[in-house]
Amino acid sequence: MSDVLFNTSLFDEFDRLQRQMSSVFGGLPTSIRASRFSAFPQINLGSTDDSVEIVAFAPGIDPAKIEVTVDKGLLTISGERAGVESPSEGRAYAQERFAGSFRRAIELPRDADPDKVKARYVNGCLAISVGKRETSRPRTIAIQ
Known part of the structure; x- marks a missing residue:
């Protein structure tokens, strides 16, 4: 065995390494519940067979502030979600509800028809239906 001398304890070295890693990956959540990785x-x-169905879970948003667009095979959902006021006294130590503007783009399949888009907002869910082109629908070929 070799004798290795450390100027500091091994635990101090781990603390230093953890601080360095935190500075490199700063802003990452410390728990799964605090994660903001998902859009x-x-x-x-x-x-x-007839459509592409998209359901966006967007509770607490005024439907008038949501915009759905289709351009070059890309369906975009954008808007803004108002924040919730903090308690008048004290400080918040956890905030899990997203507030602010958002934008979500979804690539549509080639057989989607951008002229056949319908959207409705019910109970916090934005349901979007994009019809498919007639040529892409399954059909039975009669054998003669």
Whole structure:
């Protein structure tokens, strides 16, 4: 075995390494619940024979402040979510509700028809249906 001398204790070295790593990856959440890695609003995306179905979970947003656009095969959901006022006394030590402007872009499949888009906002969910082109729908070929 070799004798290794440290000027400081091993735990001090780990603390120093942790501080350095924190400065490199600064701003990362310290817990899963505080994570901001996912985009807002969260979405579910699916497809039927006739349409592409998108559900964006956006509670607490005025539907008049949401904009849905389709351009060059990209569906964009944008808007702004108002913040919630903090208690008049004391300081907040955790904030998990997102507030501010947002923008979410979703690439549509090639068979989506940008002229057949419908959107509705119900109970905090923005449901968007994008129809498919007639040529892309499944069809049965008669054999002669």
